[in-house]
Amino acid sequence: MLMNTPEEEIDDYMPRGNKTQIASVRVQKKKKNDGLQQEQLRPSTQRGDIQMQMRESVTHGRPLKTQTARLLCPSDSRPRPFLERRVAAGRRVFKCAMSSLMAQPSGEATQALPSVSPGIQRRHTLPASEVRPLNAQDAVSVFEIEREAFISASGECPLHLDEVRHFLNLCPEFSMGWFEEGRLVAFIIGSLWDRDRLATEALTLHKPRGSNAHIHVLAVHRTFRQQGKGPILMWRYLQYLRCLPNVRRAVLMCEDHLVPFYRKMGFKVLGRCAVTVGALTFKEMYYPISGHAYMRRNSEAIRFPNAPLTLPPARANDR
Template sequence: MPILTLRNARPTDAARCFAIETGAYEGDEAATLEKIATRIRLYPEGFLILEADAEVVGFINGGCAHDVVMSDEAFKELVGHSAEAPNVVIMSVVVDPAHQGKGYSTTLMNAFVQRMQALEKKTIHLMCKDRHVPLYQRMGYRYVQPSASDHGGMAWHEMVMDL
């Protein structure tokens, strides 16, 4: 069993996170290196890294908003982000394809939820593909609606968890 460690991201993690994101996501779905670096710099409390035996194998990141508009593409660069806002928007939950199927995404999600609760956030929002809706429902998210976003040229669904 590998030793798992959870920690907040550091600027030096950006390149590894970009490699994981581009390896795991389809087409234009992956964030750019610049977006990842911006998310780490502007809100490291919302960028959680998972290490297995000291190797970065996955991460989850998000930003906070007073009014959540899931189709807002600028928010992916944390334009409009306010660390004090009560609502969290998850932008990526991703595990290196070589480490998928080990429960790491659930580990990341559970730890992220606990950290956001400790920060006294009120809701966590995310968008997912159709095939992931049941997974997030099992984690406690409720379905909101099909999203107006066509990020990466794909269809998305909006979900929310009340904390």
């Protein structure tokens, strides 16, 4: 035996006109419920279409439809900013990739594009090692190294700060500095002298017409000592002097305990120096700037074939 529902039992006792009105209301209510269910299911059913359109816009450069950007937020009439940024970024990547492929030859177009990460790009840095002439801006660094090297040993500086600036402004081409990552680690300061032996005036004067390169000071920063930087810098300085047309000798004065150090670099003893600083006395040494390299590139015999080549007279100590 079938049982009637409460609504059907009520219909049995209601007039016919009322029954028709109630039926039409039920049909409208059912349609409204069906429409709400479809609206709720629409974003989830079209999510795959949204992802597909985004992939096509990134890969093929197709513009993304405005209504697609609004599907995830149907109540908001404005597209989401993050979605617009992703689409714009995809277009830029696509354009860059296509431009690089078009720039390559046809045989290389099939190669994979190299991936460069910003984290592994080389940054701009100072050169690891550099040897160059000094200038007036380097005077303070020069004097700090010189003061630590000489005052701790002998109590006197070969050149004071004003004298360092004087020579670096007057004849910077006769100076040489060794820099590592922009830091001065060793240096040489020199000038020209026009006599065979050094005199007291040679400590402060520069003679542009002289033929002797007077080496005032060679110093190395305390952190970089015992590494061979002094002899290497001196060797480079002597090779540099070979390229100067008027230089015939390199001369210097040093204390007695430094004579073996300069002997190893090729210097020879001229004798006791006439210059004294307080109670300190010095030995005068020289290095001949001559030979095949000098004759080949800078000799006056090449510049003036008829002029005789004059060298300083040999002394008994030179033999």
